[in-house]
């Protein structure tokens with residue numbers, strides 16, 4: 001059994017590390033195997049979206065979840081182009097069909113466009129919740145201004161999470177977004193923890209991080225595991241690495257067993273200093 005943590009105000013418990021699924025469509029069979037291995041090892045949530053592979057990834061997830069749907073929290077996302085009131089209700093139906101399930105555990109607005117009327121999207125989310133088609137809802141790629149607007153529109157305790165970019169070279173959310181989310185009881189899901197595969201192998205400007213190398217050796221872990229342990233060191237923050245390889249998926253999940261010391265954390269931060277940004281970094 002992997003340890004779980006409270007997932008915002010949702011009443012649900014999520015493992016610190018879940019299963020990302022973006023870009024799985026080029027290798028469906030391997031991806032199904034990787035997801036199944038992850039579930040068997042105890043990962044209890046999977047992150048997908050209608051956007052991924054134009055719906056194909058939700059179908060891959062359905063295949064992987066056959067027989068174990070009840071063990072896994074399914075998170076999917078609606079694109080802003082579909083996020084009107086009616087559009088959101090319809091997009092959810094399509095996702096449910098592709099995922100071969102009767103409900104999503106969490107439904108997110110993938111990102112906000114200038115013309116996205118978030119009040120409409122959230123009203124649709126509440127309707128879906130009433131109908132039992134989703135158990136909770138949240139947002140993605142929201143900075144503090146948008147989070148405040150969302151909370152003002154719906155009240156506290158409704159939005160369960162904010163999914164945002166978070167990796168060793170992009171720690172900007174530590175300045176405002178994480179503190180806001182913690183103060184308002186919203187879970188943070190960090191996406192692209194390996195910078196889409198760019199980390200931990202090759203941090204910009206140096207072939208390898210001395211801290212990652214040293215700590216991995218001391219703990220008998222891999223740099224990928226140390227990276228994930230660092231990124232999920234705060235119990236309000238969850239990681240969703242993607243791998244289409246079962247061995248890497250298992251490696252990533254085992255990061256939950258690592259305990260980094262204060263000294264380890266400081267050494268990692270010295271190699272990857274945090275920089276504030278004027279706007280929220282996204283991919």
Ligand SMILES: NC(=O)c1ccc[n+]([C@@H]2O[C@H](COP(=O)([O-])OP(=O)(O)OC[C@H]3O[C@@H](n4cnc5c(N)ncnc54)[C@H](OP(=O)(O)O)[C@@H]3O)[C@@H](O)[C@H]2O)c1
Nearest residue numbers: 020021022047191192193194195196197224241242243244
């Ligand atoms: N809300 C949003 O806007 C948003 C944006 C981006 C991502 N996401 C979510 O976050 C998830 C993760 O982000 P991501 O897919 O962008 O990138 P990522 O998880 O940072 O990196 C994935 C890449 O790392 C490789 N990898 C995974 N584990 C590894 C390991 N232990 N050692 C070496 N390489 C490893 C994978 O290769 P293999 O697959 O070949 O193993 C893949 O190329 C996505 O899948 C998606 O669910 C959300």
